[in-house]
Amino acid sequence: MEEKDDYVEYESDGSSEDTSAQGKSSALEEELEKSKQAEAKQSLLVKASQLKRKAPEISPTELIVRQEKEIIEHLSDRKTLMSVRELAKGIT
Numbered sequence: 665m666e667e668k669d670d671y672v673e674y675e676s677d678g679s680s681e682d683t684s685a686q687g688k689s690s691a692l693e694e695e696l697e698k699s700k701q702a703e704a705k706q707s708l709l710v711k712a713s714q715l716k717r718k719a720p721e722i723s724p725t726e727l728i729v730r731q732e733k734e735i736i737e738h739l740s741d742r743k744t745l746m747s748v749r750e751l752a753k754g755i756t
Contacts, residue, residue, distance in 0.1 A: 706714075722730075
């Protein structure tokens, strides 16, 4: 293998070392930010339990009223599926 006389070995001027050091520090900063975000993020289970705690308590009368509304809504759905003749005869 022949060596060429005009070959000059590359010598670093030091600027690339500075950027790599900055890259390492920025990488560390990114990792810190990610860890903070991970701590800030909560699981869905935790969020759901917090929302249940914050939700206002439903009184028994309100619960009964809501159940009755649901029943009435379901009854009206059934009647729309019945023919006029069945509705006139009172078939349920």
